[in-house]
Amino acid sequence: MKLKDLIFTENKLGDLEIGGVTCDSRAVKEGYAFVCIVGAKSDGHDYYKNALESGASVIVTERDLNIDNQIIVEDSHAAYSLMCANWFSNPADKLKLIGVTGTNGKTSVTYMLKTILEANGEKVGLIGTIQNIINGEVFEAKNTTPDAFELNHMFAQMVECGTTCAVMEVSSHALEQCRVYNLNFEAAIFTNLTQDHLDYHLTMENYLEAKKKLFKMCKIAILNSDDEYYKEIAEGLDCKVVTYSAGDHSTYSAKAIKYKPASVDYEFVSDTHINHVKVNTGGKFTVYNSISALVCAVELGYPLDKSALSLLQLEGVKGRAEVVDCGKDFTVIIDYAHTPDGLKNILKTFRDCDHNRLTVLFGCGGDRDKTKRPIMGSIAARYADFVIVTSDNPRSENPSEIIKDIMVGMDGSPTPYKIIENRVEAIKYAIATAMKDDIIVLAGKGHETYQILSTGKIHLDEREVIAEALSEIN
Secondary structure: OEHHHHOOOOOHHHHOEOOEEEOOHHHOOOOEEEEOOEOOOOEHHHHHHHHHHOOOOEEEEOOOOOOOOEEEOOOHHHHHHHHHHHHOOOHHHHOEEEEEEOOOOHHHHHHHHHHHHHHOOOOEEEEOOOEEEEOOEEEEOOOOOOOHHHHHHHHHHHHHOOOOEEEEEOOHHHHHOOOOOOOOEEEEEEOOOOOOOHHHHOOHHHHHHHHHHHHHOEEEEEEEOOOOOHHHHHOOOOOEEEEEEOOOOOOEEEEEEEEEOOEEEEEEEOOOOEEEEEEOOOOHHHHHHHHHHHHHHHHOOOOHHHHHHHHHHOOOEOOEOEEEOOOOOOEEEEEOOOOHHHHHHHHHHHHOOOOOOEEEEEOOOOOOOOOHHHHHHHHHHHHOOEEEEOOOOOOOOOHHHHHHHHHHOOOOOOOOEEEOOOHHHHHHHHHHOOOOOOEEEEEOOOOOOEEEEOOEEEEOOHHHHHHHHHHHHO
């Protein structure tokens, strides 16, 4: 493919035949275009010489490198995304693309949408945190939203196998780094915005601005009007804006909500619709997740009754309020809650259920926003009857120092707690000391089957640990 077909240029290099596109100097081969991207930890401009030595025929850069074969652009992130899309002949344009963004709920909403759309005859691809699904085949997910090259490659695979719709989680990192730059979304959903990723965005204002970018790329914005940031998300949008809530004053509302430990029931209501909805997952967050997916379906022209009925077939999402079958007189829940709001939601959900003790086991990630650690400690102490503080993904940090940060938020609380740094030992302790009718929430890992330590990634599947703990009890 000629360079001018990948990126607009009046440069004499436009007729160069390009053999590939990459932003990783280690992946460069003869005839490639290398795009210099400024990342969080490294700057691709520092590696252009490596790329040239490996055979790159052109360097796309944000600054003059004083070389002949360079194309200078204002934003290399955006240029890279455009080049990747062009490399694969813009496959996203051949798909009905739906994006979901927000701090919590993205994964659940995308799975609900996939279920609804398939019930309405669409062939659906999914891109998200847990896994990517193309033509029924499951692929490991490295990031919530992939790199632009990988993303467009997946879109191309979807188109090739006849996929009609692509449902994807869109992270704030991806929006800030232009991974989805210039894509056209039929609809985009905003779930909520609470504290997270401040190690990257630094302020909630920056985090909000990153999220807002998605709604300038869609035809229909579907917004949670119960969220405190709703008005700021909606401000200045040129697309159609519809809202949903668990109350009043929105385009679509959930009314007469009934909460049960493993399900929710409600009436889906608008000026033109009313329909009963039941979802086999508990919690108020399930109401918000499911109504947002149903609103999206209705706005895209799918029948509400058929769409609502399809949610009854959804068995749940791995690591999202996942009930583990223990065969005991207590209940164990695995959930991905790793933010203050996520932890609060999951604990409030099961606190409202009949129980003896509500135990929460959690930690906080290393090399991430430290300010949320005491907040999560305070939430755990407030909503749980017993707290086990342990390790999450400590990464390069000392786990004991992370735990100290968490404990600041529990200082002065009467809620009993125990600190067990080793997560496997902590889970086994929780199982071994469980009483009749206890509910144990293992928070933070969810679908993950690994733990990231300073020495690298190790295998840790909490389901396996639970099974081992139960066998030791037996």
